[in-house]
Amino acid sequence: MTGDPYRYDLAGKRIWVAGHRGMVGSAITRRLGSEDVEILTAGRDVLDLRDQGAVRDWIGDMKPDAICLAAAKVGGILANDRQPAEFLSENLAIQSNVIDAAHSLDVQRLLFLGSTCIYPRLAPQPMPEDCLLTGPLEPTNEWYAIAKIAGLKLCQAYRRQYGRDYISAMPTNLYGPGDNYSPNGSHVLPAFIARMHAARTSGTREVEIWGSGTPRREFLHVDDLADALVFLLRSYSGEVALNVGVGDDISIADLARLVAEVVGAEVELTFDRSKPDGTPRKLVDVTRLTALGWQARIPLREGLERTYRDYLAALDAGAVRGH
Numbered sequence: 001m002t003g004d005p006y007r008y009d010l011a012g013k014r015i016w017v018a019g020h021r022g023m024v025g026s027a028i029t030r031r032l033g034s035e036d037v038e039i040l041t042a043g044r045d046v047l048d049l050r051d052q053g054a055v056r057d058w059i060g061d062m063k064p065d066a067i068c069l070a071a072a073k074v075g076g077i078l079a080n081d082r083q084p085a086e087f088l089s090e091n092l093a094i095q096s097n098v099i100d101a102a103h104s105l106d107v108q109r110l111l112f113l114g115s116t117c118i119y120p121r122l123a124p125q126p127m128p129e130d131c132l133l134t135g136p137l138e139p140t141n142e143w144y145a146i147a148k149i150a151g152l153k154l155c156q157a158y159r160r161q162y163g164r165d166y167i168s169a170m171p172t173n174l175y176g177p178g179d180n181y182s183p184n185g186s187h188v189l190p191a192f193i194a195r196m197h198a199a200r201t202s203g204t205r206e207v208e209i210w211g212s213g214t215p216r217r218e219f220l221h222v223d224d225l226a227d228a229l230v231f232l233l234r235s236y237s238g239e240v241a242l243n244v245g246v247g248d249d250i251s252i253a254d255l256a257r258l259v260a261e262v263v264g265a266e267v268e269l270t271f272d273r274s275k276p277d278g279t280p281r282k283l284v285d286v287t288r289l290t291a292l293g294w295q296a297r298i299p300l301r302e303g304l305e306r307t308y309r310d311y312l313a314a315l316d317a318g319a320v321r322g323h
């Protein structure tokens with residue numbers, strides 16, 4: 001490679017964080033708070049992103065220089081499995097409306113967020129970016145994965161055909177403040193925090209884990225993700241949808257034990273094998289991101305401690321999402 005490294009200067013830019021009330025969107029907003037940028041936001045109450053005309057009008061009126069697309073229909077394994085229509089249709093609509101309108105209204109820069117479930121169910125571990133579309137997807141979330149693949153492909157297509165500076169990032173499983181704690185709709189980590197906390201406060205000893213407990217997952221604190229996204233916005237331009245992760249994973253049973261320890265719950269685990277395990281392992285290869293100069297900083301245990309404190313504060317305020 002020759003020439004100067006790519007740099008997008010954020011100074012003075014108007015950046016629309018779509019989905020700013022979600023876990024990721026609010027972390028991006030917090031992180032952008034320390035940059036010299038103007039942050040634009042619109043909640044679902046004023047702008048439903050499934051409405052193509054409304055999205056065009058909003059972008060046309062607000063004229064963002066850059067968009068972080070962190071709005072999506074999101075949920076854990078059971079929600080994905082039970083609502084295939086909404087996970088496919090809403091995500092296709094949200095992302096096409098935003099990306100198409102960004103192109104037609106001449107928005108310079110866009111960052112699309114996918115997920116590592118885009119990779120084949122039995123991908124090599126750790127999963128490199130180039131294993132995309134090399135094998136069948138995990139059936140519990142193939143609907144969501146197909147929408148996310150379409151989103152990253154749309155960014156690639158606008159880049160290839162029209163030279164648009166649109167990029168995509170594929171984060172691993174996330175956790176942190178503002179997560180969704182809905183018992184059936186959440187991801188595993190918030191589910192464990194809520195369940196272990198309930199066990200501790202009620203004195204219950206048996207805590208149920210869905211599936212076999214043997215699948216392995218990687219967990220990235222959302223503040224690390226937000227830092228990585230700002231880094232990418234500033235310093236990455238390319239077709240490849242980049243993995244964002246920590247490069248280390250843990251079994252679901254061990255995660256349950258670790259959460260129990262952090263929460264201070266003395267429990268025995270039971271396994272509900274009628275619930276799906278999903279992908280056996282999902283560890284991302286972060287070689288490309290590391291080579292660009294970014295690395296996660298928050299170790300899992302510290303991130304869990306912080307997240308449990310956030311959960312307790314939200315409980316006190318009666319503001320736990322999904323409860």
Ligand SMILES: NC(=O)C1=CN([C@@H]2O[C@H](COP(=O)(O)OP(=O)(O)OC[C@H]3O[C@@H](n4cnc5c(N)ncnc54)[C@H](OP(=O)(O)O)[C@@H]3O)[C@@H](O)[C@H]2O)C=CC1
Nearest residue numbers: 019021022023024044048049050071072074113115173174
């Ligand atoms: N959580 C995770 O483990 C992972 C997340 N990601 C990706 O990160 C992104 C953000 O996820 P996360 O923050 O966890 O999800 P959240 O559910 O916390 O946030 C999603 C946000 O999108 C908004 N939204 C959804 N539908 C619409 C709509 N029709 N119109 C307007 N706003 C809408 C929600 O608004 P409202 O608050 O009104 O519902 C919410 O603010 C997604 O693209 C997801 O795929 C990727 C990998 C892992």
Ligand SMILES: C[C@H]1O[C@H](OP(=O)(O)OP(=O)(O)OC[C@H]2O[C@@H](n3cnc4c(=O)[nH]c(N)nc43)[C@H](O)[C@@H]2O)[C@@H](O)[C@@H](O)C1=O
Nearest residue numbers: 076077080115117141186187188191210211215276277278
């Ligand atoms: C981020 C990612 O999130 C989803 O994929 P997933 O990684 O399978 O997500 P999950 O966090 O819901 O589960 C992880 C593992 O944990 C086990 N598990 C145990 N007990 C509970 C439990 O109580 N709740 C949940 N949710 N899972 C549990 C569960 O059986 C599974 O083995 C995608 O649909 C997809 O949308 C996506 O991109």
